[in-house]
Amino acid sequence: MDFQLKTLTHAQVADHKSDVLVVLISSTPISGDEGLAPTIAAARKSGDLADKPGKLLSLYRPPGVAAVRVLLASIGDGMTAAVRTGVLAAVNAAKGSNPKRMTLMFAQDVDPAALRSAMLAAAEATYVYTSTKSKPEPRSLRQVTVAVADANPLREAFEQAAATVAGIELAKEWGNRPGNYCTPTLLAEAAAELASLPRVRCEVLGPKEVDKLGMGSFAAVAKGSSEPLRFVVLRYQGAAKSQAPVVLVGKGITFDTGGISIKPASEMDEMKWDMCGAASVLGVFRALGELQPSVNVVGLIPSCENMPDGKALKPGDVITSMSGQTIEVLNTDAEGRLILCDALTYAKRFEPAAVIDIATLTGACVVALGGVRSGLFSPDDELADALLKAGESAQDRCWRLPLDDEYGEGLKTNFADVANVAGRAGGAVTAAKFLQRFAGEFRWAHLDIAGVAWKGGAGKGSTGRPVGLLLNYLLDAARVPPPASTPAESAARTSRRGAAKTVSDSPARKRAVRQPR
Numbered sequence: 001m002d003f004q005l006k007t008l009t010h011a012q013v014a015d016h017k018s019d020v021l022v023v024l025i026s027s028t029p030i031s032g033d034e035g036l037a038p039t040i041a042a043a044r045k046s047g048d049l050a051d052k053p054g055k056l057l058s059l060y061r062p063p064g065v066a067a068v069r070v071l072l073a074s075i076g077d078g079m080t081a082a083v084r085t086g087v088l089a090a091v092n093a094a095k096g097s098n099p100k101r102m103t104l105m106f107a108q109d110v111d112p113a114a115l116r117s118a119m120l121a122a123a124e125a126t127y128v129y130t131s132t133k134s135k136p137e138p139r140s141l142r143q144v145t146v147a148v149a150d151a152n153p154l155r156e157a158f159e160q161a162a163a164t165v166a167g168i169e170l171a172k173e174w175g176n177r178p179g180n181y182c183t184p185t186l187l188a189e190a191a192a193e194l195a196s197l198p199r200v201r202c203e204v205l206g207p208k209e210v211d212k213l214g215m216g217s218f219a220a221v222a223k224g225s226s227e228p229l230r231f232v233v234l235r236y237q238g239a240a241k242s243q244a245p246v247v248l249v250g251k252g253i254t255f256d257t258g259g260i261s262i263k264p265a266s267e268m269d270e271m272k273w274d275m276c277g278a279a280s281v282l283g284v285f286r287a288l289g290e291l292q293p294s295v296n297v298v299g300l301i302p303s304c305e306n307m308p309d310g311k312a313l314k315p316g317d318v319i320t321s322m323s324g325q326t327i328e329v330l331n332t333d334a335e336g337r338l339i340l341c342d343a344l345t346y347a348k349r350f351e352p353a354a355v356i357d358i359a360t361l362t363g364a365c366v367v368a369l370g371g372v373r374s375g376l377f378s379p380d381d382e383l384a385d386a387l388l389k390a391g392e393s394a395q396d397r398c399w400r401l402p403l404d405d406e407y408g409e410g411l412k413t414n415f416a417d418v419a420n421v422a423g424r425a426g427g428a429v430t431a432a433k434f435l436q437r438f439a440g441e442f443r444w445a446h447l448d449i450a451g452v453a454w455k456g457g458a459g460k461g462s463t464g465r466p467v468g469l470l471l472n473y474l475l476d477a478a479r480v481p482p483p484a485s486t487p488a489e490s491a492a493r494t495s496r497r498g499a500a501k502t503v504s505d506s507p508a509r510k511r512a513v514r515q516p517r
């Protein structure tokens with residue numbers, strides 16, 4: 001969607017042509033006799049426009065206003081949550097007339113957080129999935145002009161919100177695609193396309209390269225499917241080479257049947273969303289490419305299907321991970337941790353400032369936190385606090401859960417170094433304890449997004465979470481760069497940087513995938 005930010009007075013907004021003008025009104029007093037100001041003041045006084053966020057009053061071609069339709073919308077106290085409620089209500093109401101051009105005007109002063117909240121809500125209310133519809137009715141809204149009294153202090157927040165929307169919408173697109181339109185190969189091609197953005201590079205590894213790296217755990221999950229696995233390595237370089245990158249690792253199971261430990265049939269379709277961690281990484285890179293912040297970021301996406309088959313993993317099988325640790329697979333449906341553990345081991349080579357994995361990992365996390373907050377796990381208080389804070393300001397919240405060693409007891413087995421499942425109790429935590437065994441050598445956090453990555457009901461679909469949280473975290477990191485490493489350290493870092501080859505399992509594919517630079 002095309003957003004524009006403009007400095008417009010009440011009088012100028014009245015002269016501004018659009019299909020619908022949404023006037024966002026908070027509970028602070030409003031004065032003046034220009035444009036709609038007297039109408040707004042009168043409506044507020046009469047009680048027709050209560051302060052309750054989401055309350056609407058609609059007008060058709062009001063005299064002196066160039067817009068065809070006008071919606072006065074209350075945004076309550078003007079804080080982010082109320083702005084979101086007000087904008088969702090107004091834009092949903094306005095949608096009925098299929099507007100192409102909308103003006104979103106703040107009647108009073110607006111802060112960066114409220115502006116961002118309004119833009120994200122406007123995008124959310126008008127998003128439509130069309131990829132697999134034969135007669136798609138695409139989003140009619142093409143252009144949203146955000147009108148404020150003074151655009152200058154809001155410019156940065158505006159750019160960030162517009163880029164966040166682009167990232168969220170990319171994540172939604174790939175999340176919503178069904179498994180047959182979102183295979184590991186197609187997902188990796190979507191990643192490779194991001195390399196057309198400035199400072200973004202992408203390498204894609206296939207089965208041969210992954211075997212060579214010794215990723216026995218990831219490869220074992222992929223064995224049950226005829227779709228070849230992909231391992232995506234995305235890089236965004238916005239800062240000096242010597243600066244340690246943040247590594248994002250996204251679970252990319254393009255369909256999770258459970259494997260031989262097969263899932264029940266009901267609602268199994270929802271397991272097409274089991275690559276939403278990966279999709280959030282793609283969304284973040286999309287936004288980074290647009291914003292060009294001064295950070296270095298690596299995105300790792302292990303991607304495959306989890307299928308039952310004659311070649312599939314069997315319960316009781318013991319596999320060897322890239323770290324050397326052997327794993328007894330007691331349940332083939334606990335596959336996410338099996339692909340992530342090898343990606344975490346791979347992450348070490350980047351000498352990362354921090355590694356954050358993002359995964360639709362456990363049903364237990366859905367039970368614990370529902371669809372409101374992601375589960376956050378980290379032994380590092382500073383990293384956990386930074387992610388919590390980023391989530392609050394992005395309205396993409398998470399909640400910290402524990403990592404006490406006692407939770408890891410159930411992963412003990414007589415037949416390997418570790419089992420891939422413990423008992424039912426504390427399932428989100430035991431999954432995190434499994435991952436932690438592979439993340440001992442760097443600052444690490446794990447986000448379990450099983451409850452938040454998509455929603456059911458009439459608006460069934462991807463949410464694009466946690467693109468907003470991750471991006472806010474990275475933009476915060478760009479503002480406070482980590483202390484520079486010594487020349488010796490950075491020289492070592494440069495020479496040890498990962499050198500991977502591009503996948504080659506068909507000539508056609510080879511062309512579609514970007515070569516490493």
Ligand code: BES
Nearest residue numbers: 331333334335360361362363364421450
């Ligand atoms: N992808 C699922 C987790 C999931 C389940 C996400 C439901 C969203 C909704 C994951 O691979 C899985 O199957 N986890 C198992 C782990 C269990 C076997 C220990 C689960 O949560 O049931």
Ligand code: MN
Nearest residue numbers: 256333334335
């Ligand atoms: Mn599973």
Ligand code: ZN
Nearest residue numbers: 253256274336
């Ligand atoms: Zn899964």
